[in-house]
Amino acid sequence: MARRSDHTREEIKTMAVAAGRELIRDAGYAGFSARKVATAIGYTVGTLYNVFENHDDIILHINAVTLEDLLSVMESRFGVSGDASADLDDYEALRALAACYIDYARENYNCWSALFEHNLAPDMPLPDWYGEKIGALFTLIEARLKPVVGEDEAELRQTARVLWASIHGICALTLTNKLTLVGVETAESLTAALIENYIAGLKTRPARL
Amino acid sequence: MARRSDHTREEIKTMAVAAGRELIRDAGYAGFSARKVATAIGYTVGTLYNVFENHDDIILHINAVTLEDLLSVMESRFGVSGDASADLDDYEALRALAACYIDYARENYNCWSALFEHNLAPDMPLPDWYGEKIGALFTLIEARLKPVVGEDEAELRQTARVLWASIHGICALTLTNKLTLVGVETAESLTAALIENYIAGLKTRPARL
CATH class of the missing domain: 1.10.357.10 (Tetracycline Repressor, domain 2)
Incomplete structure (x- = not known):
């Protein structure tokens, strides 16, 4: 995984969407959480809420x-x-x-x-x-x-x-x-x-x- | 609540259905469980599975x-x-x-x-x-x-x-x-x-x- 400083806001967004979509695909909507997405892309939930509204x-x-x-x-x-x-x-x-x-x-x-x-x-x-x-x-x-x-x-x-x-x-x-x-x-x-x-x-x- | 021995199998069934329906009405299908129904009517889950298949x-x-x-x-x-x-x-x-x-x-x-x-x-x-x-x-x-x-x-x-x-x-x-x-x-x-x-x-x- 690239170092954190390597990713722009847009890149983090794209990574989060891809990871979130994979989560839903595998575990259904009920299996989705921001925390799981953050873990999957190696960032904190706080970062996620910085790039999404x-x-x-x-x-x-x-x-x-x-x-x-x-x-x-x-x-x-x-x-x-x-x-x-x-x-x-x-x-x-x-x-x-x-x-x-x-x-x-x-x-x-x-x-x-x-x-x-x-x-x-x-x-x-x-x-x-x-x-x-x-x-x-x-x-x-x-x-x-x-x-x-x-x-x-x-x-x-x-x-x-x-x-x-x-x-x-x-x-x-x-x-x-x-x-x-x-x-x-x-x-x-x-x-x-x-x-x-x-x-x-x-x-x-x-x-x- | 009547004593347990007062209820026939049919009565237990009727009580369980009424209690289960109330549970679903108030908390949705996701809020339903056999355990909660049993508790609501004062019987064990075991009794419930004796009167239902x-x-x-x-x-x-x-x-x-x-x-x-x-x-x-x-x-x-x-x-x-x-x-x-x-x-x-x-x-x-x-x-x-x-x-x-x-x-x-x-x-x-x-x-x-x-x-x-x-x-x-x-x-x-x-x-x-x-x-x-x-x-x-x-x-x-x-x-x-x-x-x-x-x-x-x-x-x-x-x-x-x-x-x-x-x-x-x-x-x-x-x-x-x-x-x-x-x-x-x-x-x-x-x-x-x-x-x-x-x-x-x-x-x-x-x-x-």
Whole structure:
């Protein structure tokens, strides 16, 4: 390990995020602590709180890497504005996006789960830089919904969020084995039925002026 | 407290379930332990494991009371086969059912959450009596979907499960304040959009032979 004086603040930050992410990956969100991160990188907790604003700020930086990772997996499969999957129709493309989300969650369960297990302190607003990473993921879904929903920004926004929240529900229930309890074998049949009918329903709306 | 010899096995079971449910209600699923239940009812952990099969069996009995409670709230508002809400159209009735689920989860957060936090041991099958309680809840949703979906049992089953899993996702994300992070103000607008389009989509299917 390099001597302490060798690391800039930015380097310490990067090391802490990597160590924290590894902790969560191996032991889940419940296994995370600032103390463990400090030990892993050979610094004191005090140093950690010098380079991060607070405990939430450390987790947000770790979770941001997960959001970036998920975005890069999605973009590599669907292109920034969905063009890499231009050969798929709307319905197939949205199904593939949903499958990609569920696969990512399954393969990176602890890191994905930490996105939802972490709760910001009530008085702490979500930083803009973090909100932008969430926004980038929704932009990708919205690009795929535009041919169906049209250009109305508010409706596009809402449709993307309804679909995500619904698929997230199916995903979370699948990965915690709760769908087998209600007699469902795979998440795939549920997401297919959800997207197929939801899209068909959207197409029945009267044309907007 | 009555003397120990005053209680039958059934009485001990009932006392333990009530005490366990109170524990979960006050301290969440993480605050539950067989030891605390035993202490609360003045018996040893050994006695508890004499009247229950194992740790999972205790939790299942506690969670079953939550399922019964949720069913009785739903039935009191919608009737056993949906007839108490006969004045609502399909779309309104399903929206009201979703709102009822989300309200119940909000008002009984720790008990509702325990339904999903508990994981059965991998070698333990779900007991039939517990599966029937889950089934009764789905029967209520299916009754409301029948006018839209038709009599096909398999499709009715699947449609009910898709809707529940999706609404469950919106509900879980709302109650953990995750929807505000993606710029959504209320769960209501999402469930409305979900049900409206999903139902409209179902109605576009070709008639079955």
